[in-house]
Amino acid sequence: MKLHVFDSCPFCVRVKAVIGLKGIECEISPMVLGEMPTSLEGKLERFSVPVLEETHPETGEISLMVESLDIIRKLDQLHVSPLNQPMFDSYELSEALELRLEQLKPVTAQLLYPRMPKLNLPELATAQALDSFVESRKGVLGQSIEQALEKTELYLPQLEQQLELMEQEIDVEGLISGRRSLTIDDIAAFAELRNFTMIAELTLSENMQAYIEQISARPHIATYPPITR
Structure with a gap:
């Protein structure tokens, strides 16, 4: 595969x-x-x-x-046996997380897209790919990536507010304390939170930071170096 x-x-x-x-x-x-x-x-x-x-x-x-x-x-569900059971009971995200991810989209675009060209991402490894990305983001953001980057402090409080709500809704503390097991919501939440690690100005709560580190370590998916404006 x-x-x-x-x-x-x-x-x-x-x-x-x-x-x-x-x-x-x-x-x-x-x-x-x-x-x-x-x-x-x-x-x-x-x-x-x-x-x-x-x-x-x-x-x-x-x-x-x-x-x-x-x-x-x-x-x-590959190779399921008595000794190798599926990890998840459900493969559908909760309505609460679906809604939270939808509400995150506008602000995360403004904060993430300007930083991606600075990360040596494989998807932007050629000059043509990088130029295409930068030009196409203007329409999405309603401004250049440089202008969006300069407005980091404007968008940051909106992101932090959304993350506070997410932390409660997905019970971050429950996972890091071992009170509950990993769910499909955790996989989806981590996938979004990993990108936020590229925002140098973002301060995450201790629980949220521990949550990201705990999930990241198990499948060995590295987080990003922080990029400042």
């Missing part, structure tokens, strides 16, 4: 976390923005990441799967 990803894509991180947690043999294949891998050309109705590519061992036939939660369901 091969998983095609962008490093900064939270949906890709969701799947990578499960692969790491379960110890599944799967090649992680970073993609460059604007460059379609040959094995995927003409085979997707619409291009999105992650893409799980699986080659049948006997026929050589290639099958593709998209949508992070569908991929996670498939991977979590």
